Amino acid sequence: MSTETASETRISEPPSNLKEFLSYMGPAWVFTASQIGGGEVLSVPLGGAYLGMEGIWLIPLITFTKIFGQYYLVRYGVMTGDTFLDALYERSWALKWIFYYVFLGGLIYAIGLSGHLGETAGAFNSLVPAISNTWWMLITVVAGLLVVGMRSYNLIEKLATSLLWIFLVLIAFVSLSTMNVWGPNLASGLVPSMPGRVEGLGVGGMAFVLTMFGWIGAGFGPTVSYVWFAKDKVMGMFEPLDKGIEIDKYDLTDEEISHLKGWGDIVLWQNMLSSTILAVFSFFMWTAAAATLHVQGIQPSGFTVIPEMAAIFTTQFGQWSATLFLLTTVAALFSTLIGPMYGMSRLWEDAFALHGLFEKYPITRDTVFRMTIVLFAVIPLSLNLFLEAPLILFALSGALFAPAVGLMYLAVMYMSFDIDIDSLSPTRKWAVGLALFAGIVMIISGVWEARSSLETIQTLLGL
Template sequence: MSANAEVLAHRDAAQTDDPYRLTKDGIMEPPVGWAHSLKHLGPGLILSASIVGSGELIVTTTLGATVGFALLWMVIFSTFVKVAVQVELARWCISTGQPALTGYNKVGPHIGRLSWINLLWALMALSKVLQMGGVVGGVALAMSILLPIGGAPLSGISLGIWTAITVCGSIALLYSNNYSRIERGAGILVVVFSFITIGIALGLPFTPFAYSMDDIAGGLAFAIPAGAIGAAIAMFGITGVGADELTFYTYWCIEKGYARHVGPNDGSEAWQRRAKGWISVMYKDAFLSWVIYTFGTIAFFIMGAAVLHPQGVVPQGNEMITALSRMYTDTLGEWAGLVFLVGAVVVLGSTLWAAIPSWSRMYVNLLAEMGVLNWHDTADRLRWIRYFTIGLPVVWGLAYMFVRSPVVMVQIGGVATGIFLLAVVVAVWHLRKHETDPRLYGSKAFNALLVVSSIAIILLGIYTGLSAFKLI
């Protein structure tokens, strides 16, 4: 076989196995029940790896340190309210085999080849450069304290070296963009630090920083303390499933094989049954991820409220990591500071682990909608994804070195995410009406939850936008 023939053969094989192509060869009967579905779960772990990171460790803890227990209700609300929108978007994705930005581009009006939603997504992506730069900076800060190189801990030289190491290490680990590796790594990173943090939060009542049921009850009152609105808005945008996670969850559902196993819609009862079965698997995946990141979020908030708030310690600037470490050293002793630093690297690293391949796919999907490449050319798509796998960490690292304020950087991304949630809701309802097979709609209870979730997101999104532009 000639060299050209071999290349064509490999390309044909890749196209055949492409999860974004729905063919009869990829059809698989869905599992029934939790026991048989477990091995088919995974997209939610990648989602949780992204969520249990910058939002929980930085924004949620900072909010608890700022206002105490007063906004505990907002923590729970922000994680719960967006799940229905996430599931509905994934339902469309599984039934059509199309990723989110392809769907967003179907919602007019358009400017050139892009819809207004994808243009708004591009603006959000720019703000996310700051947020992800804050995550890179958080890893560099923790490593600079753990193992300073080239200078004292937190010195400019040490931070610069560790930022470069974080960027290069992320690129090296994720360059292959292999789904299974990304899923396994995300699962390990999420489980380790989340369960440690939840355990410590549950153990706080037996320390000098004990909290009571009255504190919890007060935090569940629907009120926002004066001066905490900005922090609460950022937290709503970034904790739980944000607009970016809602979007990239669709790519991982497809790459796990859910859509490919359903197959092309031929209108048959068999297709409907398969689609409902694999959507049911997605429900389980989304529920498991919701449990993980909700308890993780609550734990981080309680630790900030119970340990940092009474001492007046609020994480700021490059002192963020040392301030956050006091949640551990003040409750467990100085030895726990080392554990926290390692844990901070793990939890922030989990965000990078999930974010780099996720954002790479979204950027490439946007370019495909602009006509720069053919999304269904598997080799070309992977090549472009690898370009962004290299480029994005470099840009994020440079953003941190320029701004050097991880908390503010992450909060800016959170506000932008809250605004973009409005557009996601519009897209979800448009795609539900015009493209999702009505036979696949959820139950009456789910549809009611979808309406409530959409209204809540719209109201808070409008409030976020007005607040951001100083109109209220």
Template structure:
């Protein structure tokens, strides 16, 4: 292992590369943000946002800008911590005192809770596939079950290749197919929702949403958990940034020993540049999430709100996405249902491959910290593959047994919202205490304030109505 010194750096051998200097270079590093955005829109946004618009109309649309433009700063400090320190927040949490270290295990177990929520993505992808290509029962397995197995196998095939570039390219492509189509519908139906926009932007507690099985503050907690920067995509983003060897991840990837106290002025300047790039990555992702969440909500409010299927509370089960095809057919005609189903399936599938990769990397690193690979004859690659299969098997098994994808989706959102909030608080705390270089601690107080608000809101909204909601969900 080579050792980097300040003298060598002063001589021109800087251990940290220059951050992108041109727009072309900047966008070459946007891959982690595209993967995050694809995973997030294909997850929380593609399910909870249209269901919210369908049941509530324009009421509660105020949640979209509030959530997307605050949670993103919590994620920013999570990723920034890694870029400034060369350690993921999970690595750092494990080294903290016991009063803070417990969050490490909460985040670790949060992967299981998030996997429960993937039941919604998997179930609705399979339901859409069954509508497009109906398959009869195969023994005890119905057509939807068949398509769930096919979807899981396809996701495993992509993730187990462990190819970052493949996931990045595939997620980016799937993202834009869906977003372009849904934006057109929203704009073409603007005359039907524009009148209620001003009232909808005034904060109010929303009513009950049959499709998700929650209402009031529980609906707010579900939305805080799933839209904006969610648990799975956020965790994945941290590991994708590491794979892109940004900032302090670079010398560690090169096997160079480096101390933050040993950094030269030029290297500090470069690290701050990488931190700024992470901020802009997150800001761009936030705008995309806000704009297209708005498009999805308004399109559903214009085409589904007040319709018979919504008023009867039947917008649920594995048929939510096929039922939501009205969003397209009411504008373009019946022929467009296939396009809608294919685009939403693409978006939902993109949310499976990103978090499956990121959550499995999280568990792989967690097992390494506990000495698994030294104590037993097992490789990191084997553990990665086993955890990928585990996180895919959980939603598949739950869907086959309970057949309640959106119930599991809402339950997961309520349960892991506090974990995301605690991650934000821990990242902020460590950004001031662990990065022992004054030039690298957070300087934007407004960004810190927004991240704190997001963290407190995530914890408070979930705690406010969790117990009665869980009792109601379980009957």
């Protein structure tokens, strides 16, 4: 290794105090904002509505295990300067096929976004009924394209972070206002037990546990996008590459390796804080539903959970509380749309670059990026306008791409131990164990979700 001086180091020293650390939390904020509007908004309140406080123990279990697979996906890029997708493409076909699986997953994820778009429009419509769901979908898509089309990570970060904290503060207020209802049953709910059946999801017992494991915490779109958020934030090995400096991992100085290891720790704490926020948010959503829908004996299904909760808040606390709840939903769902749309489009842009598109044809990265975000917006909008079957589309998306997150976790763990520089390979055995556990369970839950999703499709289509 080279013995360059500290003044010549090509990799900056990682944040050393809280203020500096928070200045690099942006990727985690965007990831968290992207995630909470997905499975958490839909599945978590269904658990509270059907089960009350029973089963709430699943929230900390799931959020604090899945996050370690996510951590190693981001850590790999920060340690090597290659996103896990770039690294997969350079491997043999034993791993390279996962590259195309993830790449094509952008289309499948766009199908799943139809549900998020419909939810967002429905929440807007509840706030302003004079404008139809169709027009709200069009307005939402145009707003999303305007934001993401600026190709500004900083804008995405600021907007998503603002929406995230608005959402968290408001849903915490709504939940805590009902604490006298759910509080007495909290202790018993935190004791592990096999949950009952949730008809709104069509599962119970271990099947419900597997479904929650797939829906709560890191999902496919936000998980993949997080890697590109970290790249655009210019962390670790992404820094010299962003400055156009050629760097070889075998030519790193001892100081640069020390800095990289520090950046790896920053990624860990980013993910730990993110998982804490996801756990707290999910807790508030579950308890709010348990204190309202469950107490009233209302068992919603599919996308009726948000309107049902808003109606209960109106009855119990007045219109102001329903408006607050709907505002939190709108904030979460819109952040779910813009974050992954940006991240998945960056993924496609880099994937086309790997195939030499920009060298072979007179087309720019910006053009491909903007064409991709239009594609990812048109797919869910068209499906909603012409099919009007968000449940089927959600089920189809899950069935086609269920085990992807688990496969990514296991693949990146293998590559992390193949970096060739021992000091940059994972060293926390407990974190490695949790990441492997999360990957295996995600594959199992993914296959299970695929099977149940196909059954849902058959039922909804009357087959």
